[in-house]
Amino acid sequence: METAKRRGEEIRRDEKKEKKPSSHALAFSGTHLSVTQQQDASLAEAFPWVDRQAEYRKADAWMEANPTKRPKSQGKFTYNWICKIDPPTNGRRQTAAEARDEHTDKVIEDYKRNHGLTGSG
Numbered sequence: 001m002e003t004a005k006r007r008g009e010e011i012r013r014d015e016k017k018e019k020k021p022s023s024h025a026l027a028f029s030g031t032h033l034s035v036t037q038q039q040d041a042s043l044a045e046a047f048p049w050v051d052r053q054a055e056y057r058k059a060d061a062w063m064e065a066n067p068t069k070r071p072k073s074q075g076k077f078t079y080n081w082i083c084k085i086d087p088p089t090n091g092r093r094q095t096a097a098e099a100r101d102e103h104t105d106k107v108i109e110d111y112k113r114n115h116g117l118t119g120s121g
Contacts, residue, residue: 025037027039027040027041027052028040028052028053028056030056030057030059030060030063031060031063031064032060032063032064032070033056033059033060033063033074033077033078034074035052035056035074035078039075039078040052043078043079043082046082047082047083047085047087049085049087049088049103050082050085052082055081055082055085056078058081059077059078059081086099087099087100087102087103
């Protein structure tokens with residue numbers, strides 16, 4: 001009797017896990033990797049030079065090939081995956097750090113211009 005009761009509780013717990021609805025619409029859903037539209041938008045803003053859909057497919061394939069190394073946090077995994085992609089160099093050789101600095105400077109200037117913060121200060 002006690003064992004049957006425990007089994008019933010386990011089944012109900014499993015059903016709750018399966019029925020748990022996703023609170024976010026997905027921008028990518030692979031075999032092992034899912035990226036919400038909110039995560040995708042954040043990555044798009046931070047890394048505009050990246051073909052995110054292609055990178056999501058590559059990351060999903062990597063997870064398939066490395067089942068013992070699957071990440072605990074898909075959000076951190078995806079961010080770290082995308083971080084490793086160097087921005088374009090505009091035809092000249094530069095380090096990844098220089099390119100990121102150049103991109104950061106451009107983002108800051110755009111922000112200042114869009115918010116009326118240009119000029120001396």
